[in-house]
Amino acid sequence: MLPNKLNVTCLVSIGMHPLSRRARRAEQDARAVELGLNLAESSQHQLSVVHAGELTSEAEFALSSYLGMGLDELKVLSIPPQLDITSALTDYVRSIKSNLVIMGQQTEQGDSSAMLPYLLAQALSIPVVRGITEIIDIDNTRQHITLLQALPRGQRRQITGSLPMIICIDMAAKAPRQSAVGKALSGKITPVSVNLTGLDPVAVKPMLTATVRPKRLKLIKAKTAAERFKAATAKATNSGGKLVYDPQQGAQAIYDLLKQEKLL
Amino acid sequence: MSQHRRRDPRVLKIIRNRLHPLHGQYVDSSTIKQFGPSGLLRKFPHRVGTIAANGRRRINRLGGHAPSFSMSQPLEALVNLPLHQVKQPEFYILVVLDCVAGRLTEHDKDCLGFAQMLANRKGQAGAVLAVIFGESKDTDLTLFGIDRLLHITDDAVQGYQPELCCEYLSQIIAQFNPKHIIFPDSIFAGADLGRRIAAKLALSVATSAWKLVEDELTCRASQGLSDIKSPLTDVILLLEQAYEPTSEYRYETLLLDIPKIAMYKSSLQDDGLVEVDPSQIPLAEAGFIIAGGNGITDWPLFHRTAELLGATKGASRVAVDDGFMARDRQVGATGTWVSAQVYIAVGISGAIQHLQGISRCEKVIAINIDDSCDMIKRADLSVIGDSQAILAELNQLCLQTKKVVDDVA
Ligand SMILES: Cc1cc2nc3c(=O)[nH]c(=O)nc-3n(C[C@H](O)[C@H](O)[C@H](O)COP(=O)(O)OP(=O)(O)OC[C@H]3O[C@@H](n4cnc5c(N)ncnc54)[C@H](O)[C@@H]3O)c2cc1C
Numbered sequence: 001m002l003p004n005k006l007n008v009t010c011l012v013s014i015g016m017h018p019l020s021r022r023a024r025r026a027e028q029d030a031r032a033v034e035l036g037l038n039l040a041e042s043s044q045h046q047l048s049v050v051h052a053g054e055l056t057s058e059a060e061f062a063l064s065s066y067l068g069m070g071l072d073e074l075k076v077l078s079i080p081p082q083l084d085i086t087s088a089l090t091d092y093v094r095s096i097k098s099n100l101v102i103m104g105q106q107t108e109q110g111d112s113s114a115m116l117p118y119l120l121a122q123a124l125s126i127p128v129v130r131g132i133t134e135i136i137d138i139d140n141t142r143q144h145i146t147l148l149q150a151l152p153r154g155q156r157r158q159i160t161g162s163l164p165m166i167i168c169i170d171m172a173a174k175a176p177r178q179s180a181v182g183k184a185l186s187g188k189i190t191p192v193s194v195n196l197t198g199l200d201p202v203a204v205k206p207m208l209t210a211t212v213r214p215k216r217l218k219l220i221k222a223k224t225a226a227e228r229f230k231a232a233t234a235k236a237t238n239s240g241g242k243l244v245y246d247p248q249q250g251a252q253a254i255y256d257l258l259k260q261e262k263l264l
Numbered sequence: 265m266s267q268h269r270r271r272d273p274r275v276l277k278i279i280r281n282r283l284h285p286l287h288g289q290y291v292d293s294s295t296i297k298q299f300g301p302s303g304l305l306r307k308f309p310h311r312v313g314t315i316a317a318n319g320r321r322r323i324n325r326l327g328g329h330a331p332s333f334s335m336s337q338p339l340e341a342l343v344n345l346p347l348h349q350v351k352q353p354e355f356y357i358l359v360v361l362d363c364v365a366g367r368l369t370e371h372d373k374d375c376l377g378f379a380q381m382l383a384n385r386k387g388q389a390g391a392v393l394a395v396i397f398g399e400s401k402d403t404d405l406t407l408f409g410i411d412r413l414l415h416i417t418d419d420a421v422q423g424y425q426p427e428l429c430c431e432y433l434s435q436i437i438a439q440f441n442p443k444h445i446i447f448p449d450s451i452f453a454g455a456d457l458g459r460r461i462a463a464k465l466a467l468s469v470a471t472s473a474w475k476l477v478e479d480e481l482t483c484r485a486s487q488g489l490s491d492i493k494s495p496l497t498d499v500i501l502l503l504e505q506a507y508e509p510t511s512e513y514r515y516e517t518l519l520l521d522i523p524k525i526a527m528y529k530s531s532l533q534d535d536g537l538v539e540v541d542p543s544q545i546p547l548a549e550a551g552f553i554i555a556g557g558n559g560i561t562d563w564p565l566f567h568r569t570a571e572l573l574g575a576t577k578g579a580s581r582v583a584v585d586d587g588f589m590a591r592d593r594q595v596g597a598t599g600t601w602v603s604a605q606v607y608i609a610v611g612i613s614g615a616i617q618h619l620q621g622i623s624r625c626e627k628v629i630a631i632n633i634d635d636s637c638d639m640i641k642r643a644d645l646s647v648i649g650d651s652q653a654i655l656a657e658l659n660q661l662c663l664q665t666k667k668v669v670d671d672v673a
Contacts, residue, residue: 016486016487018489108486108487109486109487110485110486111471111485111486111492112471112485112486113459113472113485114455114459114471115462115463115471118459118463118464119463121463122463122466127427127531128460129532130455130456131451146535148538149424151537152451152452152549153550153551154540154544154545154549154550154551154576155538155540156537156538156540157534157535157536157537158534158536158537158538159532159533159534159535160532161532161533172546205492205493205494206492206493207485207490207491207492208490208491208492209490209491210484210488210489211482211491213474213505216505216508224318224319226318226319226320230319241640241642241643241644241646242645242646243635243646243648244645244646244648245635245647245648245649247647247649247650247653247654247657248657250631250647250648250649250654250657251654251658251660251661252661253645253647254608254629254631254645254647254658255658255661255662257627257629257644257645258552258573258606261605261606261627263551263552263573263574263575263606264573264574264662264665
C-alpha cells in the first residue's frame with residue numbers, strides 16, 4: 001500500500017425493509033459504501049467492505065446488493081448470532097491496519113442499540129463521530145480528516161479529527177447508487193476465518209411486536225367542576241395574534257419578529 | 265392592591281333607585297323586559313345573572329335592578345407547591361440534560377420525571393443529580409425535579425465537545441456513583457453522549473427505552489417495529505414522552521461543585537456551523553419557511569423575497585397544482601409536515617389540510633387580503649393586505665438593511 005493512501009473499511013449490516021421485512025441492503029450502510037466508493041474512485045484510497053454475521057442465504061441476497069454497487073469483493077466474518085461480533089471486528093480492523101472505518105449509525109433489525117461504533121472505538125482507542133454526511137477533506141500528511149455533521153433543522157457542522165477514526169453516516173448523506181444485478185454477480189463474497197472460541201456469548205433477546213405507545217394526554221389539574229368543564233370544552237382559539245392593516249407597518253412587524261427570532 | 269372585586273355601595277344605591285339620574289348608566293337594559301316586533305316577550309337566558317369569582321353563575325332575582333358586574337380577570341392561581349427535600353440521599357440518579365440553546369427541552373423534563381420516579385419509588389429516598397453543559401437560560405429550574413445540579417459552564421464545553429463532556433461525566437460518575445444514568449435519546453446530544461459513556465466505562469445500557477414495569481424496561485428496536493425487554497441497566501437512554509414530567513413539588517436544585525478536569529486534549533475539533541443553502545434543506549427539517557398559496561400573483565417577487573430572507577420555500581396545494589412550485593414543496597396533510605420555528609404563509613387561506621401540516625410550527629405569520637380566513641386565526645402575527653405590496657415592502661426593508669450593513673463594512 002502506498003504510504004499516502006488510506007486504508008478505508010466500510011462495515012455493512014443486513015437491512016430489513018420496514019413493510020415487507022425482507023432482507024435488503026441497509027440504507028445507512030449503503031450510504032457508507034457510497035462514501036467509501038467515492039473516496040476510492042476520486043483519490044485511489046483502498047476500500048474494503050466487511051460484514052460480520054452468519055452467512056445465510058437471506059444474508060447473501062442482501063450482501064449481493066452491496067456488491068451490485070460496484071464492489072469486487074465483500075469480506076464476511078462468519079459468526080453465529082449467539083456470539084458477540086465486537087471483538088472479532090476489532091481484531092479484524094486492527095489486523096488490516098485500517099485508518100478510516102465508515103459505517104451506518106444504527107442497524108435496521110436486531111436490537112438496533114447503535115452501540116457498535118462506540119464499542120469499536122473504545123476497543124481500538126480511536127475517536128468516533130456520529131451523524132456524518134460528507135467528508136470534506138483528508139489531509140494525509142497531518143493525518144487529519146474534515147467532516148460535515150448533520151444537525152437538527154438541516155444545519156451542518158464542520159468537524160476536524162485525527163486519523164484513524166470511525167465515522168457513522170447519517171441518512172442525510174448522499175443517496176447510494178443503484179445496485180446492478182450484473183455487477184452483483186461479478187463481485188464475490190469471501191469468508192474470513194474467525195477464531196470463534198475467543199468470542200463472548202450474547203444473550204439473544206426475544207423480539208416482540210412493538211406495542212402502540214400511549215399518546216400523552218393533556219393533564220387537567222382542575223379543582224372545581226367549572227374549571228374541568230372549561231378545560232374539556234375550550235377550543236384552542238386565537239392565541240392573541242396581532243393584526244396589522246398597513247403594508248409598510250406590516251412588513252416592519254414581520255421584519256422585527258424575524259429579528260427577534262434571530263433569523264436575519 | 266387586593267385582587268378581590270369590591271362592591272360599591274354608592275353604585276348599588278343608584279341601581280336600586282330607578283329615579284336616580286345615573287340609573288341608566290349602571291343598569292344593563294338587556295335584562296329588562298323587552299318585546300319583539302311581533303309583541304312576544306323576549307328572553308335572553310344566557311344573559312341572566314353574573315359569573316362569580318369562583319367561576320359559577322349567580323342569578324339574582326331582583327330583575328334588572330340588580331348590579332351587574334363584568335367578569336374580571338380570573339385570580340391568578342398561586343403556584344405554591346410543597347418543597348421536596350432530600351437531606352441525605354441514599355443514592356443518586358444522574359440525568360444528563362440536552363438543554364438545547366440553554367433551555368430544557370420537553371424531552372429533558374420527561375427524563376427528569378422518570379428519574380424522580382426512580383429515586384423515590386419503593387419508599388426509597390434518592391436524589392436526582394442533573395448535569396447541564398453550557399449556559400442555561402431557564403430562570404426557574406426548581407419545578408422540573410432537579411434535587412442537585414452540576415452546571416458546567418467551562419468555555420471548553422461550548423459547541424461539539426463530546427470527549428470532554430465524557431471526561432466530566434466519568435469524573436462525576438466516579439464521585440457520586442449513581443445508581444442509574446439517564447439520557448434523553450435525542451439527536452441533540454443525549455444519544456451520542458449516552459452511548460459514548462456506556463462504551464467508555466463498559467456499563468450496561470438500554471437504548472430507546474420507553475416503559476418501565478417493576479424492574480423491566482421495554483425498548484424499541486428494529487426501526488420501531490419491535491420491542492425488547494431488558495432488566496434495569498446502568499445507562500438508560502429514554503425516548504420522548506416515556507414518562508410524565510414532575511408537577512407535584514418544587515425541588516431544591518442545590519448547586520454542587522464541579523469536578524476539576526486535568527489538561528485534556530480532544531481528538532475532535534469543532535469548526536463551527538457551516539452556511540447551508542436554505543433551498544437545499546428538506547422541508548420537514550427547515551427552521552424558517554416562507555410558503556406561497558393562491559393569493560400570490562407575482563411569483564418572481566416571492567422567490568426573491570425568500571432568497572433575501574434566507575428562508576426555505578414551501579407552497580400550498582393549489583400553488584403546486586397550478587405548477588408554480590414543485591410537488592416536494594407542498595406543505596400539509598398530503599405534502600410535508602413541517603416543524604419550523606417561523607412559518608410565513610403568504611396568500612394561503614388555511615384549509616384544514618394545510619393547517620394540519622403546520623401544527624408543529626412555533627410562530628406563524630400570515631399575509632392575506634382577507635382578515636377572516638382561518639390562517640389568521642392560527643397566526644401569531646397577521647398582515648392584512650395585498651400580498652404583492654407587502655412582499656415588496658419586506659423586500660425593500662431587507663435590501664435597505666443589507667445596504668446599510670454593506671456600507672458600514
Ligand atoms: C384530500 C385533500 C388533501 C389536501 N391536502 C392538502 C395539502 O397537503 N396541502 C395543502 O396546502 N392543501 C391541501 N388540500 C387542499 C386544501 O383543501 C385547499 O384547497 C388549499 O390548501 C388551498 O390553498 P390556498 O390557501 O393556497 O388557496 P385558496 O384557498 O384559494 O386561498 C387563497 C388565499 O389567498 C388570499 N388572497 C387572494 N388574493 C390575495 C392577494 N392579492 N394578497 C393576499 N392574499 C390574497 C385569499 O384571501 C385566500 O385566503 C387538500 C385537499 C384535499 C381534498
